[in-house]
Amino acid sequence: MTAFSTRAVHAGREDLTDLGIHAVPLDLSTTYPARDSRLEATRLDAFATGEQPEGMPVYGRIGNPTVQRFETALAALEGCEAAVAFATGMAAMSACLLAAVTDGKPHVVGVRPMYGTSDHMLDAGLLGTSVTWASTVDDVAVAITADTGLVMVETFTNPMLTEIDLKELAVACGDVPLLVDNTFATPVLRRPAEQGAQLVLHSATKFLGGHGDVMGGVVACDEQMARKLRQVRIATGGIMHPLAGYLLLRGLSTLPVRIKAASATAAELARRLAEHPRVNKVHYPGDGALVSFETSNATDVINAVRLITPAVSLGTVDTLIQHPASLTHRVMADNDRHEAGINDDVLRVSVGLEDVDDLWADLDQSLRPTPPSNR
Ligand SMILES: *Cc1c(COP(=O)(O)O)cnc(C)c1O
Numbered sequence: 001m002t003a004f005s006t007r008a009v010h011a012g013r014e015d016l017t018d019l020g021i022h023a024v025p026l027d028l029s030t031t032y033p034a035r036d037s038r039l040e041a042t043r044l045d046a047f048a049t050g051e052q053p054e055g056m057p058v059y060g061r062i063g064n065p066t067v068q069r070f071e072t073a074l075a076a077l078e079g080c081e082a083a084v085a086f087a088t089g090m091a092a093m094s095a096c097l098l099a100a101v102t103d104g105k106p107h108v109v110g111v112r113p114m115y116g117t118s119d120h121m122l123d124a125g126l127l128g129t130s131v132t133w134a135s136t137v138d139d140v141a142v143a144i145t146a147d148t149g150l151v152m153v154e155t156f157t158n159p160m161l162t163e164i165d166l167k168e169l170a171v172a173c174g175d176v177p178l179l180v181d182n183t184f185a186t187p188v189l190r191r192p193a194e195q196g197a198q199l200v201l202h203s204a205t206k207f208l209g210g211h212g213d214v215m216g217g218v219v220a221c222d223e224q225m226a227r228k229l230r231q232v233r234i235a236t237g238g239i240m241h242p243l244a245g246y247l248l249l250r251g252l253s254t255l256p257v258r259i260k261a262a263s264a265t266a267a268e269l270a271r272r273l274a275e276h277p278r279v280n281k282v283h284y285p286g287d288g289a290l291v292s293f294e295t296s297n298a299t300d301v302i303n304a305v306r307l308i309t310p311a312v313s314l315g316t317v318d319t320l321i322q323h324p325a326s327l328t329h330r331v332m333a334d335n336d337r338h339e340a341g342i343n344d345d346v347l348r349v350s351v352g353l354e355d356v357d358d359l360w361a362d363l364d365q366s367l368r369p370t371p372p373s374n375r
Pocket of ligand 1: 088089090091115118154158181183184202203204205206215216217
């Protein structure tokens, strides 16, 4: 097998040279003409079981060739047999939960802290699941019952950027599928399938796209699981738009260089923040492009940044800063948020590709108390 960075550029595009084209074709078709109705009927039957027979996908909700290239590439990067793409990360997560529910296993064990909307979806049981919350491998082992259809965890956790031992967790899960939301780490830094995860989920909206201009979600898994997820996708219609598939495939080709550059800058910012007199605590896992830190009057910092973009989301080429207690984790119950350590002093920075000294100058000036005359 070729190296990771080579796969990032070539996976999903291997046939292009023989086709005599260089850029990936963007297929916007909603329907696919065919003269042989009998043949189409058998192909449609196959699609309905979640298979992907040769040829065009009959109808745009069933499949799309451009999106399929992105799926092929992401599967190759995560080291999985297959991948199934969705409209957003939450659509991808919904499909995984619905697959568990339809298997008659509606109980989920969730490892906290978790992305705010994922936490809310599980805690409110919006899709007919019930949840037991856990924070350690031992908690997970105790929480699993005969009805458990999924164990869900994030790497790294949001926004405190802690990490659980995935190998130990996978062992504790036994036969229950382990879903790892790998949005924060990306396959550049962590490949959860190698540690025993059956489902690796991404909000492709973040690092995979990388430029803040495309929404998407994707689940990498084995072909058997992929068939279930495709069936759910056909029925619920949460498909990825072909243009998103195009942009995400393009995003994957620069993913390794973007993550490496942003991680180096994030590590340096974490080091400087730890020495800043107005910073009480820094949360940085040692790699990755996310840094969280604690300072009093955190919302004043958001107000004061000039180069850094004050916005939710992450993984874009420009650096973003946000206040989790107000924004990404607002939907959580106050108690649950505080238990997860997300106090009002926490700020989360998604480091982009700007020069480290320019970013530091902006953070440093934002951390200074505002002179009374300027208020
Ligand atoms: C953003 C995000 C999601 C949700 O993805 P959308 O594309 O916004 O639906 C899920 N998990 C994590 C860790 C995220 O950061």
